[in-house]
Amino acid sequence: MTGPAIFLLLAGLGAIAWVSARARALRLQTAARETGRRDAVHSLPGYHGWYVALWTLIPAGLFLAVWANVSPGLVTQAVLADPAAQALPADAFSRSAILGEARAIATGLQAGAFNPASQALVEPYRAALNSYGVAGAALALILAFAGGAYAFTRVRPDFRARTRVERLVMATLLVASLLAIVTTLGIVASLLWESFRFFSMVNPVDFLFGLKWSPQSAAMGYGNDDAFGAVPLFWGTIFIGAIIAMIVAIPLGLMSAVYLTQYASATVRKWMKPILEVLAGVPTVVYGYFAALTVAPALRDLAVSVGIHGASSESALAAGLVMGVMIIPFVSSMADDSIAAVPQSMRDGSLAMGATTSETITRVLIPAALPGVVGGVLLAVSRAIGETMIVVMAAGLAANMTANPFASVTTVTTQIVQLLTGDQEFDSAKTLAAFALGLVLFIVTLLLNIVALRVVKKYREAYE
Amino acid sequence: MQEQTDLTIANPKMSARDVKVFYGPKQAIKGVSIDVDMDHVTAFIGPSGCGKSTFLRTLNRMNDTVASARVEGTITLDGEDIYAPSMDVVQLRARVGMVFQKPNPFPKSIYENIAYGPRIHGLAAGKADMDVIVEKSLRRAGLWDEVKDRLHDSGTALSGGQQQRLCIGRAIAVEPEVILMDEPCSALDPIATAKIEELIHELRGRYGIVIVTHNMQQAARVSQRTAFFHLGELVEYGVTSDIFTNPRQERTKDYITGRYG
Numbered sequence: 117m118t119g120p121a122i123f124l125l126l127a128g129l130g131a132i133a134w135v136s137a138r139a140r141a142l143r144l145q146t147a148a149r150e151t152g153r154r155d156a157v158h159s160l161p162g163y164h165g166w167y168v169a170l171w172t173l174i175p176a177g178l179f180l181a182v183w184a185n186v187s188p189g190l191v192t193q194a195v196l197a198d199p200a201a202q203a204l205p206a207d208a209f210s211r212s213a214i215l216g217e218a219r220a221i222a223t224g225l226q227a228g229a230f231n232p233a234s235q236a237l238v239e240p241y242r243a244a245l246n247s248y249g250v251a252g253a254a255l256a257l258i259l260a261f262a263g264g265a266y267a268f269t270r271v272r273p274d275f276r277a278r279t280r281v282e283r284l285v286m287a288t289l290l291v292a293s294l295l296a297i298v299t300t301l302g303i304v305a306s307l308l309w310e311s312f313r314f315f316s317m318v319n320p321v322d323f324l325f326g327l328k329w330s331p332q333s334a335a336m337g338y339g340n341d342d343a344f345g346a347v348p349l350f351w352g353t354i355f356i357g358a359i360i361a362m363i364v365a366i367p368l369g370l371m372s373a374v375y376l377t378q379y380a381s382a383t384v385r386k387w388m389k390p391i392l393e394v395l396a397g398v399p400t401v402v403y404g405y406f407a408a409l410t411v412a413p414a415l416r417d418l419a420v421s422v423g424i425h426g427a428s429s430e431s432a433l434a435a436g437l438v439m440g441v442m443i444i445p446f447v448s449s450m451a452d453d454s455i456a457a458v459p460q461s462m463r464d465g466s467l468a469m470g471a472t473t474s475e476t477i478t479r480v481l482i483p484a485a486l487p488g489v490v491g492g493v494l495l496a497v498s499r500a501i502g503e504t505m506i507v508v509m510a511a512g513l514a515a516n517m518t519a520n521p522f523a524s525v526t527t528v529t530t531q532i533v534q535l536l537t538g539d540q541e542f543d544s545a546k547t548l549a550a551f552a553l554g555l556v557l558f559i560v561t562l563l564l565n566i567v568a569l570r571v572v573k574k575y576r577e578a579y580e
Numbered sequence: 581m582q583e584q585t586d587l588t589i590a591n592p593k594m595s596a597r598d599v600k601v602f603y604g605p606k607q608a609i610k611g612v613s614i615d616v617d618m619d620h621v622t623a624f625i626g627p628s629g630c631g632k633s634t635f636l637r638t639l640n641r642m643n644d645t646v647a648s649a650r651v652e653g654t655i656t657l658d659g660e661d662i663y664a665p666s667m668d669v670v671q672l673r674a675r676v677g678m679v680f681q682k683p684n685p686f687p688k689s690i691y692e693n694i695a696y697g698p699r700i701h702g703l704a705a706g707k708a709d710m711d712v713i714v715e716k717s718l719r720r721a722g723l724w725d726e727v728k729d730r731l732h733d734s735g736t737a738l739s740g741g742q743q744q745r746l747c748i749g750r751a752i753a754v755e756p757e758v759i760l761m762d763e764p765c766s767a768l769d770p771i772a773t774a775k776i777e778e779l780i781h782e783l784r785g786r787y788g789i790v791i792v793t794h795n796m797q798q799a800a801r802v803s804q805r806t807a808f809f810h811l812g813e814l815v816e817y818g819v820t821s822d823i824f825t826n827p828r829q830e831r832t833k834d835y836i837t838g839r840y841g
């Protein structure tokens with residue numbers, strides 16, 4: 117019996133369970149109401165329907181989930197027990213190749229056999245698949261019936277079906293939220309583990325404070341010592357994400373927030389704000405090729421024309437500028453929120469002293485909103501240093517320690533991509549370095565986020 | 581309807597004649613005439629929403645900050661029309677200061693709160709000058725003794741009553757001629773209220789003072805002139821003691837005896 121058919125069958129059973137349990141509950145409850153006691157009836161009939169339907173579906177569903185994982189192994193064992201399997205070669209590799217081919221033919225994925233040895237196993241395979249398929253389906257159906265029947269017998273007017281169903285709903289929601297947390301923990305654990313492996317090959321001090329980054333030379337067998345100094349990457353990341361991008365994003369974001377909250381008419385605000393937010397929705401890869409194909413060449417030509425030599429076509433400036441533009445909406449919307457959160461009475465107080473609008477903004481509103489703005493900037497920095505696409509496309513790969521914005525620098529994210537793309541062995545220091553870099557990035561952005569949220573929260577409380 | 585022959589002041593500091601205020605199509609003030617001078621504190625009383633704040637805010641053009649507001653009639657300061665195009669609203673607000681219902685010190689130090697106005701109007705020549713202005717303003721606001729040792733603490737850390745006196749000091753620091761107070765005690769406890777009332781007594785004569793209040797005892801205690809507003813009209817305007825002991829209008833009587841409001 118095939119998978120879809122079983123699912124349809126189970127769904128049908130569930131529906132029948134729902135309808136019949138509901139009908140039964142309705143009938144019993146109508147009768148019970150005649151007794152006139154208020155507690156004679158507990159849950160709405162629909163809850164009884166769900167209770168029985170869930171008892172029908174969940175045990176059977178769980179069983180099928182387990183079965184789907186267990187049965188292939190059982191099938192293979194059955195095939196190996198077949199006399200035809202005696203002829204299989206002893207070495208594990210060709211053995212599994214033959215078994216795989218036989219299986220593909222048996223399930224109809226492949227028409228004919230390349231290896232005559234597999235042809236012999238097709239029939240046993242087909243038989244085993246069939247019998248285990250039937251067994252699984254039968255067991256699932258039995259479970260569905262048993263669960264449904266058990267629940268059905270519990271349908272009484274005063275049975276607390278609602279409580280049970282609610283409890284299950286809650287459990288489901290809990291599992292859903294735990295899933296996200298567990299995934300995060302899993303990611304962190306794998307980062308930690310792989311980083312640990314990396315640090316058993318490379319001294320953490322050399323990694324964190326070393327000034328020379330050349331993982332390629334390590335891969336070519338020159339040894340791991342002083343090939344993994346990540347400082348140039350940290351510097352490149354900070355130079356692009358926290359310096360150049362912020363020089364662009366902070367003033368522009370702040371000014372646009374001030375304009376939108378203080379000067380713009382309601383109509384202008386209504387149009388400008390969504391447009392600004394569209395900027396935040398542009399896929400970063402689009403920014404990336406804009407940076408690489410438009411901004412970077414233009415900047416290089418500019419640099420050459422004003423006589424700066426050695427300007428690279430992959431410059432820190434190009435990546436930083438474009439990243440700054442990308443970040444503007446974040447800064448501006450955070451600043452907008454914090455300026456709008458400054459009470460109107462502050463503004464009135466200042467205006468009533470005879471201050472002009474711009475004096476009020478620079479001397480009262482922005483200082484009052486500053487913590488919120490700082491929080492916004494920190495969040496923006498944490499986003500900028502984790503940003504990948506723009507720097508991969510526009511920043512280059514040369515691990516330079518330079519403050520020349522026209523030179524090429526590289527960043528943590530760029531190097532992670534670089535280390536992991538292509539054919540890699542997953543136990544060389546070169547590959548594992550990507551995890552160590554990822555761990556550093558993760559810790560830094562986490563800290564930035566925590567600090568930023570603290571600052572913003574504290575500031576919000578100040579005006580409650 | 582108003583009988584104010586006895587109240588017309590020969591040379592008033594401020595004078596409002598037939599002032600009407602509209603918020604969009606809605607008229608909030610319907611032809612109000614009042615004089616303000618240095619020797620009398622004027623109290624505005626009346627039920628919520630009758631237009632007291634609206635009228636008060638026309639006196640230093642704070643209504644300019646409300647896009648839908650429109651003012652008709654004339655208001656003069658020393659005989660000069662404050663709504664004339666030649667009037668600089670920045671100057672006007674330096675001369676006609678305002679204290680709000682809820683204390684609204686800036687989130688800056690006590691010193692900086694007071695120094696704010698003098699700084700934007702360029703009243704102090706240097707640090708020493710500013711120190712003098714700050715001390716004088718805080719003394720006049722009756723706050724100096726309480727805060728002189730912590731001038732650089734945040735103004736928002738003071739108690740509500742101290743904050744309100746700080747706001748009064750802030751207004752005083754720019755040497756205004758008139759101070760407008762919109763229910764300055766409504767957010768304060770009785771002791772803080774008593775301090776503010778005392779302060780108003782001390783400030784009388786030096787500044788023209790207009791105070792909006794919900795509290796009729798307060799109007800009786802601090803003012804010499806009282807204006808009763810109802811539904812945007814100035815129902816009765818007179819010497820405070822007359823208004824409270826011998827109101828001429830039925831509506832005034834109903835209000836001060838607590839029949840509505």
Ligand SMILES: Nc1ncnc2c1ncn2[C@@H]1O[C@H](COP(=O)(O)OP(=O)(O)O)[C@@H](O)[C@H]1O
Nearest residue numbers: 603608627628629630631632633634635646648
């Ligand atoms: N900014 C505004 N926009 C529109 N209507 C307003 C505005 N401010 C006040 N009003 C209206 O004007 C009337 C007078 O309000 P207000 O002066 O605040 O009264 P009061 O201070 O006496 O309680 C009220 O009906 C109020 O709804």
Ligand SMILES: [Mg+2]
Nearest residue numbers: 632633634762
């Ligand atoms: Mg009011």
